[in-house]
Amino acid sequence: MSVKESTQKSALLASQARITPAEYIQNYIKRVSSGDLGSIPIILGLLLIAVIFQWQNENFLTARNFVNLIVQMAGITTIAYGVVFVLLLGEIDLSIGYVSAVAAVTMTLLLREPSGWPWYAAMGLALLAVAGIGLFQGLIVTRFQVPSFVVTLAGLLAWNGVVLIMIGGAGTVIIQDKVIIGIANYFLPAVWGWIIAVAAVGGFAVVQVRHVLNRQRHNLPVTPMVIVIAQIVGLAVLSGIVVYVANQDRGVPFVGVILLVFLAGLSFLATRTPFGRYVYAVGGNKEAARRAGIPVERIRVIVFMISSVMAGFGGIILASRLRSVDTAAGGGNLLLNSIAAAVIGGTSLFGGSGRVSSAVLGALVIASVENGMGLLGLSSGVKFVVTGLVLLIAVLVDALSRQSRSQSGLA
Amino acid sequence: MADHPLLELRGVSKRFGAVQALSKVDFETRAGEVMALVGDNGAGKSTLIKGIAGIYPFDEGEIYFDGNKVTIHGPRDAAALGIEVVYQDLALADNLDVVANMFLGREKKKSFWRLDEASMEKECVATLDSLSVTTLRSVRLPVASLSGGQRQAIAVAKAVMRNSRLVILDEPTAALGVAQTRQVLDLVRRLADKGLGVILISHNLHDIFEVADRITVLRLGQKVAQFVASETTQQEVVHAITAGTLSHVPGMVVEE
Numbered sequence: 001m002s003v004k005e006s007t008q009k010s011a012l013l014a015s016q017a018r019i020t021p022a023e024y025i026q027n028y029i030k031r032v033s034s035g036d037l038g039s040i041p042i043i044l045g046l047l048l049i050a051v052i053f054q055w056q057n058e059n060f061l062t063a064r065n066f067v068n069l070i071v072q073m074a075g076i077t078t079i080a081y082g083v084v085f086v087l088l089l090g091e092i093d094l095s096i097g098y099v100s101a102v103a104a105v106t107m108t109l110l111l112r113e114p115s116g117w118p119w120y121a122a123m124g125l126a127l128l129a130v131a132g133i134g135l136f137q138g139l140i141v142t143r144f145q146v147p148s149f150v151v152t153l154a155g156l157l158a159w160n161g162v163v164l165i166m167i168g169g170a171g172t173v174i175i176q177d178k179v180i181i182g183i184a185n186y187f188l189p190a191v192w193g194w195i196i197a198v199a200a201v202g203g204f205a206v207v208q209v210r211h212v213l214n215r216q217r218h219n220l221p222v223t224p225m226v227i228v229i230a231q232i233v234g235l236a237v238l239s240g241i242v243v244y245v246a247n248q249d250r251g252v253p254f255v256g257v258i259l260l261v262f263l264a265g266l267s268f269l270a271t272r273t274p275f276g277r278y279v280y281a282v283g284g285n286k287e288a289a290r291r292a293g294i295p296v297e298r299i300r301v302i303v304f305m306i307s308s309v310m311a312g313f314g315g316i317i318l319a320s321r322l323r324s325v326d327t328a329a330g331g332g333n334l335l336l337n338s339i340a341a342a343v344i345g346g347t348s349l350f351g352g353s354g355r356v357s358s359a360v361l362g363a364l365v366i367a368s369v370e371n372g373m374g375l376l377g378l379s380s381g382v383k384f385v386v387t388g389l390v391l392l393i394a395v396l397v398d399a400l401s402r403q404s405r406s407q408s409g410l411a
Numbered sequence: 412m413a414d415h416p417l418l419e420l421r422g423v424s425k426r427f428g429a430v431q432a433l434s435k436v437d438f439e440t441r442a443g444e445v446m447a448l449v450g451d452n453g454a455g456k457s458t459l460i461k462g463i464a465g466i467y468p469f470d471e472g473e474i475y476f477d478g479n480k481v482t483i484h485g486p487r488d489a490a491a492l493g494i495e496v497v498y499q500d501l502a503l504a505d506n507l508d509v510v511a512n513m514f515l516g517r518e519k520k521k522s523f524w525r526l527d528e529a530s531m532e533k534e535c536v537a538t539l540d541s542l543s544v545t546t547l548r549s550v551r552l553p554v555a556s557l558s559g560g561q562r563q564a565i566a567v568a569k570a571v572m573r574n575s576r577l578v579i580l581d582e583p584t585a586a587l588g589v590a591q592t593r594q595v596l597d598l599v600r601r602l603a604d605k606g607l608g609v610i611l612i613s614h615n616l617h618d619i620f621e622v623a624d625r626i627t628v629l630r631l632g633q634k635v636a637q638f639v640a641s642e643t644t645q646q647e648v649v650h651a652i653t654a655g656t657l658s659h660v661p662g663m664v665v666e667e
Contacts, residue, residue, distance in 0.1 A: 214529050215529055217529075218529040218530065218532075218533050219533075220529060220532055220533065221549075272525050272526055273524050273525060273526060274518045274520065274524070274526060275524075277507075277511060277515075277518060277526060280504070280506060280507060280511075281504045281507060281511070281515055283506070284504035284505055284506035284507055285502070285503065285504040285505060285506075287502065288502040288503055288504045288512075288515070289504065289515070289516075291498075291502045292502070292515040292516030292517075293516040293517075294515070294516050352504070352505075352506035353506055
């Protein structure tokens with residue numbers, strides 16, 4: 001094969017020959033010490049939060065509270081998934097809080113008599129409606145070249161108004177549908193928790209090993225198999241602990257599985273598809289993307305639709321948890337917590353850098369802080385101050401690591 | 412070397428309102444040769460390049476590619492002919508790695524809408540190898556972490572990979588240090604040695620004399636001289652740039 005010959009002659013490939021596990025770990029340490037910290041600060045932060053709250057209140061690290069935490073973080077996480085995409089473009093979407101409420105209220109009103117729609121139709125139409133909102137906002141941003149900050153700020157006001165008009169004098173609308181309530185209130189039987197954990201770890205293992213084998217077949221440098229196996233075992237242990245602990249209480253929350261499915265699907269979209277590649281490219285250098293023939297404006301519109309639809313899912317999850325919607329839906333600090341989650345998780349506000357998984361890590365931090373302080377019986381004033389400080393620390397860690405990276409030429 | 416030029420422009424003109432940016436310029440470049448295009452600011456270099464690249468059409472004149480008369484109505488037409496421009500500001504996305512940048516906008520795909528990373532990486536390495544770009548530690552590093560010379564090399568390699576036949580380089584060494592300029596000039600030479608036509612725009616005559624085979628001088632929208640690099644001196648070229656004889660007064664209608 002001529003292709004094979006050309007790769008064997010390759011001077012470039014020769015210079016990056018097979019990496020041994022020791023070299024791999026050395027490279028990793030070098031990367032970290034030069035300031036590319038990845039998820040390390042946030043994981044240390046989570047440990048710190050766990051230690052502090054457990055020390056103050058022994059109920060923090062219990063199976064019951066752990067299961068609560070997953071349910072509490074679900075809404076923010078789902079909305080933050082969409083925020084990650086918007087931030088990757090270097091844009092912002094301030095309408096997501098009330099867009100989530102529009103979806104929840106639309107669905108709830110359709111479920112209720114006199115319309116009495118089945119759950120899937122009500123949910124489908126609600127999501128379609130918010131997809132339309134995303135399309136509308138995205139088109140205004142791109143057609144008229146208006147900053148997304150302003151367009152979605154207008155959205156924030158307008159959709160809040162729409163929610164109030166839709167709910168009308170009722171004040172609170174109760175959800176009766178069992179399936180919708182089950183989204184955030186159903187817990188998997190112990191066996192199913194294990195089955196899903198095995199399936200998730202197995203799926204991860206298959207993807208990773210196939211990736212390595214594929215690169216080996218093409219004679220490309222690969223991550224050493226030992227490291228890959230260590231990663232798989234690490235994930236297996238982690239999910240084992242999660243399922244075991246959850247099963248001590250009510251079981252794995254169904255909404256946790258939804259979060260996982262979104263994580264897998266959206267990570268795939270962001271990192272494995274041309275679309276995801278274009279999102280990063282537009283966020284990194286819009287002009288380069290345009291010259292490369294990427295339909296920049298179409299990508300931006302689609303991302304605003306993703307943001308709205310994920311907000312819609314988040315709103316439905318939050319409504320399911322409360323078993324109702326009221327005039328306060330989508331308000332409070334939902335918007336800022338969702339954006340903060342993506343940023344705390346490590347997604348840059350300036351576009352082009354970040355991961356879908358940062359939504360999970362960031363939301364976990366925010367939910368832990370709120371949950372812990374709730375256990376300690378602190379006032380919501382204190383909660384806001386602490387959450388604000390956590391966000392500030394996250395941004396500072398990011399800024400410092402970026403400085404250190406640019407000093408070592410890795411920025 | 413073929414007996415007809417790879418690209419030949421005959422009597423091309425371009426006018427922007429009252430400004431005659433190019434008047435009756437003849438220009439040619441051959442496969443396997445580096446043709447330098449020099450001239451002071453406002454001499455019409457960029458206008459000429461943009462006309463070839465299809466950014467806007469020439470008002471008059473004919474374009475021959477490979478001996479055949481062609482019309483270039485847009486960048487797409489130019490790309491279809493195999494004409495690629497490497498712009499001064501590079502057009503690379505800093506946050507993406509080398510492979511992603513090289514294939515930006517023309518990614519290879521597998522089933523289920525997936526990127527075919529392995530074959531893209533392989534082709535990327537092969538292309539960089541063919542240009543003897545060996546200073547990279549890895550093709551999976553983000554472009555932001557590369558030096559100016561490496562980035563310029565990636566931008567050039569990106570143009571080469573598109574099966575191009577004519578590569579136009581707009582001031583490729585303008586922002587580079589000594590060693591990096593060296594790298595890029597070597598690369599320019601290798602492009603020509605591979606049989607591509609290369610048009611090099613530069614203000615640096617020293618660089619030009621190092622790599623160019625021939626030099627075309629524009630002044631006030633007209634071609635005032637064409638030299639064979641080995642048979643001329645820097646002084647002669649400077650003289651042509653600043654005081655080359657114009658065949659007609661700028662702005663006047665040319666009588667044939």
